Amino acid sequence: MIVKHFKLSQPEKERLIRIKSKTGIQNWNILCRWALCWSLAEPTVPGGLDPLSDSNVEMDWSTFAGEYAEIYEAIIRQRCINDELGDDEKTCAKYFRLHLNRGINHYSARDVLQSCQDLLRSAVPKEEI
Template identity: 50%
Template structure:
């Protein structure tokens, strides 16, 4: 995973799920919820399923905001899991992150809602 991730853009569905999570948890920052969602997805035994996820909401954050002080750790985790996933879709780092966020936000939403 040598390409860099500049900006993370969420889908409208993810935005709506995160709004509900913000209300349930009291956590106000998208980046914190998204970091937790990423970790939930990475903890799964299988790679996230491939799907075309639109970036159709107004929620976006830079990698620096998303990862914060954990930038190097999160990038290393993504690189490790990416190399273990036997990717057959030629995904870039940002695509792989998007799939993990999608699955993680769904897991997080189902566990609290």
């Protein structure tokens, strides 16, 4: 397991609240899964520092990943290997949080999401639209 539990930063929480209002999706874990997957699909390595854990939104790995916990972990590990970062627990945990943060930031950008349909469109490769 990459992490047992994690807390979102206050800015991440505020961004997710805005995303929730635009999409109508009320579950933090579902929005976080979408954000993680969007970031993992990007070819670049997310940069920056680990986001602070200063909000009151805390999630267990099992709540975040649900029945697909092993799959999410394998994807994150493989992405770390592909990015030549290694796949030790500390590295995987760090890049999990960086990918999650990047995805949340993307979806909270002003013109990215206006509805749940925009969220669904983001899952389809651009050449298929």
